[in-house]
């Protein structure tokens with residue numbers, strides 16, 4: 038919180054990270070982590086059966102995976118940390134300190150993966166032409182690359198798990214208890230088979246384009262891919278069960294809002310059923326393709342992949358939401374304030390401790406302006422002024438549009454906001470600051486305002502604290 042505030046008012050900061058992260062996962066799971074293992078297996082199968090059509094299919098699928106993963110895939114991967122670093126620098130800073138060597142290793146593994154993927158793809162044709170021994174080396178290289186791609190997941194999932202549940206790290210602060218947090222292995226054992234199954238879904242999607250004019254081979258390919266998916270499905274089921282069982286109960290309480298939004302929370306059961314039907318539907322389709330590939334309808338080549346995207350996107354959204362109000366479980370709230378700093382801030386007030394604020398005292402004249410700055414510090418990681426999840430519409434939903442909102446009523450709401458809405462952090466300031474934010478929000482009912490984020494308006498600090506000769510930045 039105590040850094041200049043980057044803020045996208047129209048889109049909402051969480052949305053920015055969400056879009057980039059979900060796009061990345063859509064590419065990374067099916068096309069990289071699962072994709073390379075899938076393509077190497079196809080290549081291996083081609084050599085084993087001596088049917089060159091497998092090799093050709095594998096190569097064409099690899100071409101697609103290669104182009105997408107090395108462009109949008111790599112960029113969105115970096116983009117996640119870049120956007121998260123802008124939106125919640127304190128959270129990313131904490132994660133870097135805790136996972137320093139993990140991240141360092143990740144960097145090496147990632148570079149290895151990129152180098153190997155280049156070699157694997159670019160040598161495919163020439164090594165294949167050089168005879169069987171070279172082909173075998175190429176297949177081995179493929180499996181090596183698959184291992185490296187999976188290792189990136191092994192490392193990153195540790196960080197994702199840690200953000201949900203910090204486990205014993207809060208007590209011992211050791212790297213290994215952070216790494217082996219309670220959510221880690223369950224999540225990894227869920228994501229791995231899901232990535233493999235998704236790779237099959239992407240493969241099935243591409244088979245339509247890459248087996249034109251050879252119906253006999255298409256049937257073989259469809260059956261093989263569906264078999265691949267079915268083989269991974271029990272592992273996905275076990276992983277999902279394990280993962281569902283370790284989610285802390287406080288997070289389960291957020292599920293209904295996490296699945297949709299508060300407004301649509303009553304749809305929760307429909308969404309739950311949808312998830313179930315899509316999963317079952319996928320299994321039925323795969324079984325159909327194995328038993329009767331010749332009757333497998335053409336439209337169904339695309340449906341499983343789209344179904345997988347729906348499920349995975351949903352999974353990521355829910356995972357991101359249920360850990361609220363924390364960015365890092367029980368340690369750091371989503372607003373960038375450490376849980377352990379709360380007692381001090383609530384007693385002495387945020388104004389005393391924030392650097393980027395224009396005043397240290399609240400007066401009747403500056404109340405609305407300071408209220409806005411406090412709102413930006415305490416609420417803007419999740420709320421906007423005019424955009425998605427904007428605070429005026431939240432208040433309208435509670436107090437009505439036509440009725441005049443009252444400062445005291447709004448200020449009182451903040452006292453227990455974290456109890457009625459368990460996904461919100463407790464109010465981090467003192468009583469005067471509650472009233473200042475409330476007076477700003479009430480002022481918003483009759484006035485229009487714009488956010489003034491640091492990236493466009495610069496920062497303000499109280500005059501008394503400026504270095505001599507240093508002009509105030511605006």
Ligand code: HEC
Pocket residue numbers: 294298299300361362363371372412415416417418419420426428431432434435451458460461462464465474
């Ligand atoms: C961790 C993210 C987060 C933070 C930080 C946060 N909120 Fe919220 N708040 C939400 C979400 C999510 C909703 C529900 C939106 C929905 O689904 O309708 C919400 C809803 C609300 C509502 C409407 C409640 C209702 O019952 O309908 C109010 C009022 C509100 N927030 C005020 C604030 C204020 C003021 C702050 C800062 C002191 C704040 N929030 C901080 C996430 C947050």
